Amino acid sequence: MAEQQPMTEAAYYILLSLLHPGHGYGMMQRIRELSGGRLVMGPGTLYGVLSRMSREGLIVLTGEADRRKTYAITDRGREALRREYDRLRHMVEDGKIMEEAET
Amino acid sequence: MKRRYRRHFDDYAIGENEKLYSDMAARGWLLEKRGSYFSRFRRGEPADMRYRIEVSAPRFLEETDLPEEQVAVYEDCGWEYVTSRGMIHVFASPAGSDAPEFYADPAQQAATLRVLRRGYIWAWVPVTLMLLFNFFMAAAMSGGTGKLLSRWGAECRLGWVAATALFLFVGALVAWAFYLFVHAAWRMGRLYRRMKKGVPLDHSPRGRMIPHRVVSGVLLGFVAVFGLLTLWQWVSRDTRDLPETADGPYVLLSDLGIEGERSALFYDDRTSRVTLERSLLATHYDVFECVDQGTDGEGEAWMYQDVYRLSPRVDRAVFVRSLMEDATFARGPENFREVTVAGLEGSWISGDLECIAVKGDLAAYVTVLGSGRETEETLLAALRALAECWAQEGGEVR
Numbered sequence: 001m002a003e004q005q006p007m008t009e010a011a012y013y014i015l016l017s018l019l020h021p022g023h024g025y026g027m028m029q030r031i032r033e034l035s036g037g038r039l040v041m042g043p044g045t046l047y048g049v050l051s052r053m054s055r056e057g058l059i060v061l062t063g064e065a066d067r068r069k070t071y072a073i074t075d076r077g078r079e080a081l082r083r084e085y086d087r088l089r090h091m092v093e094d095g096k097i098m099e100e101a102e103t
Numbered sequence: 104m105k106r107r108y109r110r111h112f113d114d115y116a117i118g119e120n121e122k123l124y125s126d127m128a129a130r131g132w133l134l135e136k137r138g139s140y141f142s143r144f145r146r147g148e149p150a151d152m153r154y155r156i157e158v159s160a161p162r163f164l165e166e167t168d169l170p171e172e173q174v175a176v177y178e179d180c181g182w183e184y185v186t187s188r189g190m191i192h193v194f195a196s197p198a199g200s201d202a203p204e205f206y207a208d209p210a211q212q213a214a215t216l217r218v219l220r221r222g223y224i225w226a227w228v229p230v231t232l233m234l235l236f237n238f239f240m241a242a243a244m245s246g247g248t249g250k251l252l253s254r255w256g257a258e259c260r261l262g263w264v265a266a267t268a269l270f271l272f273v274g275a276l277v278a279w280a281f282y283l284f285v286h287a288a289w290r291m292g293r294l295y296r297r298m299k300k301g302v303p304l305d306h307s308p309r310g311r312m313i314p315h316r317v318v319s320g321v322l323l324g325f326v327a328v329f330g331l332l333t334l335w336q337w338v339s340r341d342t343r344d345l346p347e348t349a350d351g352p353y354v355l356l357s358d359l360g361i362e363g364e365r366s367a368l369f370y371d372d373r374t375s376r377v378t379l380e381r382s383l384l385a386t387h388y389d390v391f392e393c394v395d396q397g398t399d400g401e402g403e404a405w406m407y408q409d410v411y412r413l414s415p416r417v418d419r420a421v422f423v424r425s426l427m428e429d430a431t432f433a434r435g436p437e438n439f440r441e442v443t444v445a446g447l448e449g450s451w452i453s454g455d456l457e458c459i460a461v462k463g464d465l466a467a468y469v470t471v472l473g474s475g476r477e478t479e480e481t482l483l484a485a486l487r488a489l490a491e492c493w494a495q496e497g498g499e500v501r
Binding site: 023024025028040041042043044045046047048050051067068069 | 157170171172173174175176177178179180182203204205206207208211212214215
């Protein structure tokens with residue numbers, strides 16, 4: 001199954017947070033920190049995206065302790081994240097003409 | 104341990120259920136288990152709790168449980184899993200905790216309601232398909248849809264008179280079920296559409312669905328009243344051996360000149376008896392008589408009578424037509440022929456087996472069977488006997 005492109009904001013941040021393997025709650029906290037408190041993700045959203053991405057092979061289950069599952073990003077996930085990052089960066093660069101127009 | 108049961112809201116009322124559980128916790132009743140119609144609470148310290156419901160979306164024939172990882176993620180975030188029933192799964196967290204809401208985006212949460220909503224929208228399909236199947240089977244067996252409908256119509260009209268309370272009970276039950284179905288489908292659809300548009304779920308709705316509860320309660324009240332009335336009428340129906348002389352507005356075979364020993368029906372040992380039952384619209388005498396005509400080779404003779412003393416509210420013409428429609432052998436008014444019998448206001452005969460009589464508030468449908476007895480003369484004798492009996496009974500002429 002091909003990953004979604006462009007990626008949803010939630011998927012993008014979850015992949016970012018999984019550059020270091022982590023479990024549900026940890027991910028949510030890291031995402032909040034990463035986004036400077038802008039993105040507060042609920043566990044329902046988190047679980048929905050995690051199960052979809054693990055079906056798509058973007059992330060993988062690496063361990064389980066106390067029902068607490070640890071996920072990590074896969075190579076495919078890394079590629080997808082990289083592509084999305086490049087896409088977003090291009091978009092931001094392209095958007096710079098707006099600043100030039102304003103000066 | 105002290106326990107309490109409370110009727111909870113149906114599955115579509117997510118916010119209402121969440122509020123119910125929070126309100127109960129505030130009064131010291133903590134949710135323990137959600138059943139089909141009732142939730143069970145155990146006594147505890149009054150607590151300020153947030154309850155949240157997650158709806159699972161099982162695929163066709165899949166378990167309704169939430170995946171274990173999903174529960175683990177929720178528990179990680181500070182939500183304690185409490186109980187499940189079907190697609191409804193309840194979590195709780197103390198009111199001041201920093202456990203985040205399941206979904207920040209209502210549209211995302213709306214997506215989780217899709218399977219629940221589909222269940223409400225399609226709930227009528229199995230019942231309808233089953234009814235249609237039965238209908239077409241019955242139509243095929245009774246020679247066409249038109250014939251079946253007129254026969255069912257007649258059965259319903261007779262049933263309405265002879266078992267009015269039962270009809271009202273079934274009618275109220277159907278109305279109640281239909282109302283619940285339509286209301287639930289409408290509420291579910293409305294919640295789904297609103298959330299999809301971005302309106303967040305109200306976890307603490309102020310309305311307690313009072314109008315809905317009143318309508319549902321009134322309908323259920325009718326169901327209960329008519330159900331009890333039906334039960335009472337059924338219990339108080341009186342079946343006894345047929346007396347040697349008629350004690351009601353019915354006749355005996357001897358009144359028709361058919362003499363013999365009372366005997367039992369050869370195929371099921373049924374003996375002569377009379378059943379008296381009352382409905383809201385009629386008193387019904389259901390009479391069966393069976394005699395052995397002796398050794399001169401004439402064999403047994405039987406007579407079945409349904410005699411009704413009708414309430415003034417019953418339309419006699421329609422009632423007689425229904426009796427004809429429902430007649431065992433004639434199977435329709437077109438097979439009845441009107442005859443004139445002194446003392447009756449109306450009398451009809453069909454095929455040497457069945458006759459119908461009316462006078463005042465009395466109406467009868469009679470079948471006489473037996474070797475050498477299946478003649479028009481026997482039926483006319485039955486009609487004359489009824490006329491004489493009803494003259495003494497004093498049928499009120501209208």
